[in-house]
Amino acid sequence: MGTLIIRRFVRTRSLQRGMIIDQSIVDRAGRILIARGTAMDYFHKEALLKMGIGGVYIREGEEDEKKPDEESKVVVSPAVQKVIEKNTVQDRAKVNLSESVKARVAEGIQYLYNDTESAGFTSTTKNITDDLMKAISSNDALAVDISALKISDEYTFKHSVDVATMAMIVAKKHGLGDADVYEIGISGLLHDVGKSKIPNEILNKAAKLTDDEFAMMKQHSLFGYGILKEKNDLSNQIKMGVLQHHEKMNAKGYPMGVGADSINIFARIISVADIYDALVTERPYKKPFSPRDAVEMIMSMTEELDISIMRSFLESVILYPVGTDVELSTGESARVVENNPKYVLRPKVVGIKTGKTYDLSDIQNASIVII
Numbered sequence: 001m002g003t004l005i006i007r008r009f010v011r012t013r014s015l016q017r018g019m020i021i022d023q024s025i026v027d028r029a030g031r032i033l034i035a036r037g038t039a040m041d042y043f044h045k046e047a048l049l050k051m052g053i054g055g056v057y058i059r060e061g062e063e064d065e066k067k068p069d070e071e072s073k074v075v076v077s078p079a080v081q082k083v084i085e086k087n088t089v090q091d092r093a094k095v096n097l098s099e100s101v102k103a104r105v106a107e108g109i110q111y112l113y114n115d116t117e118s119a120g121f122t123s124t125t126k127n128i129t130d131d132l133m134k135a136i137s138s139n140d141a142l143a144v145d146i147s148a149l150k151i152s153d154e155y156t157f158k159h160s161v162d163v164a165t166m167a168m169i170v171a172k173k174h175g176l177g178d179a180d181v182y183e184i185g186i187s188g189l190l191h192d193v194g195k196s197k198i199p200n201e202i203l204n205k206a207a208k209l210t211d212d213e214f215a216m217m218k219q220h221s222l223f224g225y226g227i228l229k230e231k232n233d234l235s236n237q238i239k240m241g242v243l244q245h246h247e248k249m250n251a252k253g254y255p256m257g258v259g260a261d262s263i264n265i266f267a268r269i270i271s272v273a274d275i276y277d278a279l280v281t282e283r284p285y286k287k288p289f290s291p292r293d294a295v296e297m298i299m300s301m302t303e304e305l306d307i308s309i310m311r312s313f314l315e316s317v318i319l320y321p322v323g324t325d326v327e328l329s330t331g332e333s334a335r336v337v338e339n340n341p342k343y344v345l346r347p348k349v350v351g352i353k354t355g356k357t358y359d360l361s362d363i364q365n366a367s368i369v370i371i
Contacts, residue, residue: 006059006060006061006367007058007329007371009055009056009058010055011055012045012049012053016040017039017040017041017042018039019040019058020038020039020040020058021036021039021044021058021059022036022058023036023056023293024036024293025048034048036289037059040058057296074325079355080353080354083350087337087350087357088322088338089338090322091143091322092318093142094142094144095165096138101131101135104128104131105131108127109128109189112124112125112128112189112190113195114196116193116196121231125189125234126186128164129186133168133181133182133185136165136169136172142169142173142316143169143318143341144166144318159192159277159278159281160189160190163188163191163274164184164186164187167269168181168182168185169316170269170312171184173312173313173316174312176265180266184237184266186238187237187242187266188273190238191221191224191242191245191270193227193242194222194224195220196223197223198216198217202216218255221244221245221246224242225242225243238266240264240266240267241264241266241267244256244258245267245270246271246274247267247271248271249263249303249306250303252304263306268305268306268309269312269313271305271309272306272310272313275297275301275305276294279293280294291317292319292345292370296345298310298313299314314341314344317344318344320336320339321339322336322338322339323336327370327371328349328351328358328368328369328370329370329371330368332354333353334349334350334352335349335352336348336349337349337350343360345370346360346361347360347361348360348361
């Protein structure tokens, strides 16, 4: 069993040298500035203060290194299994994409991004969205398991489908009608279509972009809008979702720098899905954030994102599907038995060895987290 791990929030001015930062600090483009696990020093503290970051999570204690034979599958005793079964509440219906649908979607997305002037551009987009809509409607899906969404190893294609699927689920949760859910799926699929106009040496660069390269990259939403502007069979809602998905509620986004009063509802929803998927996806220049870290980062973006959309997003994402084995900050292994949509980071779990039930959303268990 590992040593007790404590994770707590510390105000930046109270940070001390040697403290271990338990979250990654990124800029507005998602580029890592201070990696999770970094030991705090004077320069890190000064950088956080200059960025206006009021506080960060730190980690105290160390985990014991596991030997290979300790990583074998956990055996659950009959008594504990009874407790698990008694407390298990199955997750709400999740989006399920069949292998045949995944194959069609992957092929269709590549076609769209490789030939934006094709006469079949809109019909192909709608065919893909039809597949996604059917996947959602077939079991009245109310949530999305991000780990089950992988479509293609090619980032742009995978990301586009991930964002479209999440945006559709969030739109449904937010109360939008079927017609809008369908159209936001189209907008999500096409939100990055402007990247087809970005030079490959910038788009696929493994290192950090220069300021000039990043300025070019920030034009992709304008390029995307330009591609769609003359397509009369696509609604203005769809086009605005593409144009504005990097705008922020505090008017510090791009490309236009507009604020809350001017940002389309499609763009507000796609923005949250886009940020989340970009954070949890591995790229040549960055490692993926854990779902927990990504959610925490989104929860901290109260000035940039629409809070009501953020809430709908958090209630739509399942981070720890029922049946998942997790490690608690107490050092105990546990199995997830129920998710609470209101507390996406804090499901109900049962200790695998002890059979003890922990509702992590209960204030009595506030000090226990999944690590």
